[in-house]
Amino acid sequence: MNDYKYKKCTLEDLRTLKEISYETFNETFKHQNTPENMNAYLEKAFNFKQLEKELATISSHFFFIYFNHDVAGYLKINTNDAQSEEMGDHSLEIERIYIKRKFQKHGLGKYLLNQALEIAVELNKQNIWLGVWEKNENAIGFYKKMGFVITGSHSFYMGDEEQMDLIMTKTLK
Numbered sequence: 001m002n003d004y005k006y007k008k009c010t011l012e013d014l015r016t017l018k019e020i021s022y023e024t025f026n027e028t029f030k031h032q033n034t035p036e037n038m039n040a041y042l043e044k045a046f047n048f049k050q051l052e053k054e055l056a057t058i059s060s061h062f063f064f065i066y067f068n069h070d071v072a073g074y075l076k077i078n079t080n081d082a083q084s085e086e087m088g089d090h091s092l093e094i095e096r097i098y099i100k101r102k103f104q105k106h107g108l109g110k111y112l113l114n115q116a117l118e119i120a121v122e123l124n125k126q127n128i129w130l131g132v133w134e135k136n137e138n139a140i141g142f143y144k145k146m147g148f149v150i151t152g153s154h155s156f157y158m159g160d161e162e163q164m165d166l167i168m169t170k171t172l173k
Helices: 011-032 035-045 048-056 108-122 137-145
Strands: 004-008 060-067 070-079 091-099 127-133 149-158 161-171
Touching: 004 108, 011 035, 011 048, 011 060, 011 070, 011 091, 035 149, 048 060, 060 108, 070 108, 091 108, 108 127, 127 137, 127 149, 137 161
Parallel strands: 091 127
Antiparallel strands: 004 060, 060 070, 070 091, 127 161, 149 161
16 A cells, blocks of 8 residues: 655745646656746746735635645635636635646546545535646546547647637536
8 A cells, every 4th residue: 555645735835836736747748838828837837926925815726735745736626706606605716736747547646636536525615626728638538538528629829829728627526
């Protein structure tokens, strides 16, 4: 049995959050985007001021997952007005779920997704949703396997390039 630990992030975790955000986003998308667009996005989305603002948002929550005592990934969820799309108070958004490449294939993404589902149920949400890049076939397949269906799309900007995210939703009982 592997040693998983799940912990809510606080402002004291800001430096670690920045580091893992950069690392996991870069690992996931650098091969499919220009260095200029990657750098522009990383600097905009994961600078200290931006992450501090997100950590301080009451309706947003970050969680680290540790694997054998190493920070292996993280989850960011949003409710109410913190959601990146107007989905209403009955929905919970998974805005980010990233696992470092060396820790993938150990069930950590599924574990974090299940934690988000549990939080949604505790908060009496009817839906859980996320946006996933239309070219991220592995993630799309994973979310479909977890019961999500494609319900729409929205634009996502990687630097100056407009890309398309599929919106995937799971209805909760």
